[in-house]
Amino acid sequence: MPQESSHRVVHRVVVVVDENSNPFELGCASEVFGLRRPELGRDLYDFRLCSPEPRTPMRDGFFTLTGVAGLEAADTADTLIVPNRPDVDVPRRPAVLDAIRRAHARGARLVGFCSGAFTLAEAGVLDGRRATAHWQWADAFRARFPAVRLEENVLFVDDGDILTAAGSAAALDLGLHIVRRDHGADVANSVSRRLVFAAHRDGGQRQFVERPVPTAPDESLAPVTAWAQERLDAPLTVADLAARAAVSPATLHRRFRAQLGTTPLAWLTRERLALACRMIERGESRFDLVARRSGLGTAANLRALMRRETGLTPSAYRGRFGPGAARPP
Structure with a gap:
């Protein structure tokens, strides 16, 4: 090339x-x-x-x-x-x-x-x-x-x-x-x-994920995850996700483990962090606003999660991936 x-x-x-x-x-x-x-x-x-x-x-x-x-x-x-x-x-x-x-x-x-x-x-x-x-x-x-x-x-x-x-x-x-x-x-x-592949499966997920043969009614998590992704700024809880899926929190937890290899709370946090990263990449520099709109609550929580998952502070992430940033060779 x-x-x-x-x-x-x-x-x-x-x-x-x-x-x-x-x-x-x-x-x-x-x-x-x-x-x-x-x-x-x-x-x-x-x-x-x-x-x-x-x-x-x-x-x-x-x-x-x-x-x-x-x-x-x-x-x-x-x-x-x-x-x-x-x-x-x-x-x-x-x-x-x-x-x-x-x-x-x-x-x-x-x-x-x-x-x-x-x-x-x-x-x-x-x-x-x-x-x-x-x-x-x-x-x-x-x-x-x-x-x-x-x-x-x-x-x-x-x-x-x-x-x-x-x-x-x-x-x-x-x-x-x-x-x-x-x-x-x-x-x-x-x-x-x-x-046509999942954008982000966390490296810490276990290697083998149980995928039981589907039974009626459809137990796919796609409807509830799509619903949650549209409401990441809301104070969603695992109980809210379970209610949307019309199952108990324990059943929802089992389905997340079986189908996605993670827990509902870990999935929700990861989706919120991904949204926060996209907002910063697109130019949002008010980190308190990013935290609120992504559902992460506070700028301090945003900072802690970004450092844990990306190794960068929000400011450093903006400097590397924000509008006009020079990508490393």
Whole structure:
């Protein structure tokens, strides 16, 4: 992709593809970081694939990848997404591990999707760091890499310059989280709409969500969540949501856990914070007003939640994502 303007080069995301890599995670990275964004009027990333070999057979021989850059492209990455493979007991290529170590040493952001956490750990960059991996490999990971602080019951872990996702679908969650971190909530929502995917599943949600076969009457949460999203500024409670859904609070709690992997109160707080972020991105600088209209109550509460979820104060968030803000390269 070309430069976004004559003054700034777009952040470069490079995916390393190795023998027996999973096509799905490669597709997730391509969809989130690789597509042009005419609806936004600009491209978000300069996206490239690279491989240590000219011909790379993908998982179970589904297809062979050719025509991508050599492994030297990893040395140009601002964000490097490492290989993920189902054969977690097979050592990674030394050349790939060396490329990861070089990227880490020069300050590039590292991302592991699913079994990519094994690749990062084998490279030695996860020692003493937080990470996650697919639940079925948690015991094997912990036995091989005891110095890594594994969090096995979450969708993804953001540990600053190293981020890991638990499984295949969680790669999309982490990808959208990275877009939100880089470009703000509005842009991440735009990307998620194009994907027809949930805009924000919190990384702290558990990995597997029960989805029982629906029974009559329809138990979908869509009507009650849509109703609540139109009234986030109102003093809604879990009891209000339950009354709207015509169920008890306990039943509503079970349905949220089963269908969304979170609690009604946590969902409501997350939606309110997302609304507050959108208001700030669109130019609202009166944080007490933002807090009231998003249902977060006070500017102090807004500040505490934003620092917890985004790592930024409202003022810093406005400086980074508000109108006219210069996006980081």
